Amino acid sequence: MTVRTLLRRFEGSDVAITVYGPPATKTVVERLTAQRIDATWRKLPTGHQNAFVVIHRDGVFAETVPLTAVEAFLCKPEIGSDDSGTPDSDPGRQLLRSALANTLFSSLTPAQLLATSHEFEDRAYRVGEGTLRVSFQSLSIFRSQRGRYETLASDTDLDIHVYGQADWEPPTIPGISFHPLTDTALEQVWLLAFDAAGDDQNKCALVAEETEDGPFRGVWTYNPRLVDEIMTAVVAVDE
Numbered sequence: 001m002t003v004r005t006l007l008r009r010f011e012g013s014d015v016a017i018t019v020y021g022p023p024a025t026k027t028v029v030e031r032l033t034a035q036r037i038d039a040t041w042r043k044l045p046t047g048h049q050n051a052f053v054v055i056h057r058d059g060v061f062a063e064t065v066p067l068t069a070v071e072a073f074l075c076k077p078e079i080g081s082d083d084s085g086t087p088d089s090d091p092g093r094q095l096l097r098s099a100l101a102n103t104l105f106s107s108l109t110p111a112q113l114l115a116t117s118h119e120f121e122d123r124a125y126r127v128g129e130g131t132l133r134v135s136f137q138s139l140s141i142f143r144s145q146r147g148r149y150e151t152l153a154s155d156t157d158l159d160i161h162v163y164g165q166a167d168w169e170p171p172t173i174p175g176i177s178f179h180p181l182t183d184t185a186l187e188q189v190w191l192l193a194f195d196a197a198g199d200d201q202n203k204c205a206l207v208a209e210e211t212e213d214g215p216f217r218g219v220w221t222y223n224p225r226l227v228d229e230i231m232t233a234v235v236a237v238d239e
Contacts, residue, residue, distance in 0.1 A: 002185070006207055006230070010219045013059045020044040021051030021067055028053075028067065031074045035138040040221035055099045063099035066092045073115060094121060101222050105208075107215040110190075113208055116220055117192045120204045121152060128156040130197035132159045133163070133234050135186045137210070139178060149176060161192075163234065185237045190216060193230045200224035205231075 016038040019028050019149055023049065025041065032039035044051060051067035069092030097119055107130070124132050132152070142149070142162055153160055153175030162170070164185055167181035181187060188210045196202035205227045208218025219229065 001189060002233075003034060006226070007104060007209060007217060007219060008026070013103045015100065015103050016040075016056045016059075017070075018042055018056075019051070019067065019070075020053070022046075022048055025051050025067060028070055028074065032070075034107060038147070050104045057099075063095055065099065068097045069093050073112060097220065098222070101220055104217070104219050106217055107211075108208055108218050109215060113190050113206065113216060113218065116206050117190075118148075120192050120194055120206060120220075121148065123202060123204055124158055124194045124196075125152055125156060127195045127196050127199065127202050129158060130199075130202075131159045131161065131195045131231070133161045133191070133193045135163035135181075135189055135191040135234070137164055137187060137190060138167045139164035139170055139180065142170060142178075143168065146173075149173070160233075163237075172213075174209055181237075186234070190218065192235065193227055193234065195227065195231055203227040 014118060017032055017040075019025050019032075019039065019041045021028075021041075021044045023043070029039045029041045048067075052064055053067055053070050054064050055062045072090075072093060073096060093094065093115075097116065121132075124130065138143070139162070142164065149162070150173060151159065152158055153173055156175075156177065161179060163179045163181055163186055170178045190208045190210070191206065193205040193207075194203060196204075203224045204219040204220065204222050206218065207230060208216035210214045210216050
């Protein structure tokens with residue numbers, strides 16, 4: 001399996017989102033449309049604090065989430081300083097991730113990918129065991145996440161593997177194995193996959209490929225079969 005092969009499976013994702021809110025929330029529709037998602041706006045006669053979105057998949061109702069959860073994902077601030085400490089999560093964002101799983105996004109920023117990665121790292125933290133495989137393209141990118149991963153490694157029994165181009169010499173961190181890439185297959189890929197120690201209910205993965213224009217094209221999934229495929233493919237690249 002290659003990343004392009006995996007992403008191609010989701011090119012026909014049928015997702016429709018309706019935003020209910022005041023006129024100012026039309027900007028969210030524009031951002032969703034930029035991701036090639038069918039999005040419409042409906043006026044809500046109350047304030048922004050009551051705005052929400054309704055998500056349909058294949059013409060069937062999937063979920064209702066607060067608009068703030070969608071805004072947090074679409075308008076995530078740029079990556080800044082080290083994000084250390086115990087991972088946390090927000091119920092609205094979790095609902096959004098679940099409803100939009102297996103949806104191909106055509107223009108994801110590094111900040112948006114990092115936000116999704118943090119959601120999955122939080123899941124791995126709560127499960128507390130299993131294998132977590134992560135590729136940030138280059139090992140040097142891991143430096144901004146070092147504190148977070150030290151917490152993951154020290155507080156859990158996770159077996160953590162980090163992949164990337166060998167542009168930085170990582171320190172020795174108990175519980176974390178570093179894999180300098182010797183194959184170009186992952187050099188353009190942002191990837192996180194968690195096998196949840198075999199628990200299909202908690203498996204998850206994010207795969208995104210950097211495009212020629214700069215943004216990433218990617219998808220996340222909770223499908224246990226796909227997660228297993230991704231885990232196997234990453235191990236094969238490193239062999």
